[in-house]
Amino acid sequence: MNLIADVFAEVGRRLADLGVRPGQGDSLTVPGERGDAIFIDPLPLPSGVPGQADFMVNITHHLVPWTAFVRDESPNEALTQKPDRWQAVFYDRLDSPFSSYLPEHWEVTLDTRIQVADGLTKGLREALAETWLPLLPRAELRALIRDPQRKGPSFLSNPQFIDLMCRIEDMDRADLRDLVRYFHTREADDPDLGRLARWIERYFLTA
Incomplete structure (x- = not known):
């Protein structure tokens, strides 16, 4: 049993x-x-x-x-x-x-x-x-992330990335391209931004 x-x-x-x-x-x-x-x-x-x-x-x-x-x-x-x-x-x-x-x-x-x-x-x-x-609800998750007075059930490792993930499926290609270009300009200082840019390119911007 x-x-x-x-x-x-x-x-x-x-x-x-x-x-x-x-x-x-x-x-x-x-x-x-x-x-x-x-x-x-x-x-x-x-x-x-x-x-x-x-x-x-x-x-x-x-x-x-x-x-x-x-x-x-x-x-x-x-x-x-x-x-x-x-x-x-x-x-x-x-x-x-x-x-x-x-x-x-x-x-x-x-x-x-x-x-x-x-x-x-x-x-x-x-x-x-x-x-x-x-x-x-993703809107409620974003509200929690954006309010420093509210605490989630555990530590949030990367609130900015997770905030983006709540809405990335609804963003148009032009906005995503702008994000990718910006992330690439920052990846020398933050390799995770370069990784995020390549992920968006691969799965959201490849026809």
């Missing part, structure tokens, strides 16, 4: 009203616009207790163009494979109300499945409603 899979399947059913759907393997997902999504993944841990499964709960926010840029592929290609944690915009772990070890350490046994599902459902419902679901 896969205790973690059972718990996640039950939690997914209970959170269907928030848009939560079954994902790959034991994971859960909340679809957003243009393929963007929130992923909720169990990270199994070694357990030294017979009949007990230990795990952590990873939550990531995936912006398709950002993942495509990080992978150096097209947005359509980025939709074909689930992103790794480091390819997400935001990442965090959900704390367990039952942990006697680390705050983010979850444990489940055959006898505690319902209790753990209750705790995970409650924690995810609060986290999704208060923190994660408001990030799914």
Whole structure:
């Protein structure tokens, strides 16, 4: 019996009203616009207790163009494979109300499945409603990035690039060409701008 899979399947059913759907393997997902999504993944841990499964709960926010840029592929290609944690915009772990070890350490046994599902459902419902679901609309993500007083669920590595990724699919070719020219003038000082320029040229400006 896969205790973690059972718990996640039950939690997914209970959170269907928030848009939560079954994902790959034991994971859960909340679809957003243009393929963007929130992923909720169990990270199994070694357990030294017979009949007990230990795990952590990873939550990531995936912006398709950002993942495509990080992978150096097209947005359509980025939709074909689930992103790794480091390819997400935001990442965090959900704390367990039952942990006697680390705050983010979850444990489940055959006898505690319902209790753990209750705790995970409650924690995810609060986290999704208060923190994660408001990030799914790209306009709201841009608003968060542009407001220095607002904090996301984790550190944002490159807010300027991510802001561009929120709208790049709607920009016309003339504006993209202007951006590419500007980025190339700056790449000697910032190699990432050169990489971004070449990515835009390859996937948005090649006929």
